[in-house]
Amino acid sequence: MFTGIVEALAEVIKVETEGTNKTFTLKAEIAREFKIDQSISHNGVCLTVVETNNDTYKVTAIEETLIKTNLDPVKEGDKLNLERCMPASGRFDGHIVQGHVDQTAVCINKENRDGSWLFDFQYDPTLGNITVEKGSICINGVSLTVFNSASDTFRVAIIPYTYSFTNFHNLEVGDRVNLEFDILGKYIKRILGGYQ
Known part of the structure; x- marks a missing residue:
């Protein structure tokens, strides 16, 4: 669960098409704190971290996500809004956000x-x-x-x-x-x- 309070911007540094999926490699200072299997909101889309390397990391978007969101046309150099899941002890500074784009x-x-x-x-x-x-x-x-x-x-x-x-x-x-x-x-x- 998220709150809609953006923590950082991530720069897209690589986009790879794998079948009907796309894997995005992104760079952000807070990526040093990310862990594999962690859920991160990217422009409001909840995606799972699949690889980390210092200040870069990778996430994969499946075809359904690409169809229903604005991630499909994302290219190198674009910036995406990032938010990590809200901790159980955190405050709701925004509102209840699921990371599921309607x-x-x-x-x-x-x-x-x-x-x-x-x-x-x-x-x-x-x-x-x-x-x-x-x-x-x-x-x-x-x-x-x-x-x-x-x-x-x-x-x-x-x-x-x-x-x-x-x-x-x-x-x-x-x-x-x-x-x-x-x-x-x-x-x-x-x-x-x-x-x-």
């Missing part, structure tokens, strides 16, 4: 507000996911608060620290992001809608 969205607007930024995203509402005003959402592994919630769009505000410390500073209109909708909202929606 779907992707497209950035449809980016607006500089004299030091902070507003981003608008559009997603496919036919997949059954919803946002609520002032509710939580995880975008590329970052816990954020929704506003201007509509049936297929929403807006988030990014403070300068988050903008510079995560890969939001590289995000442009037309880019695709990973979305994980609030788990509490998903359970409530399922209960109210009935099981099918």
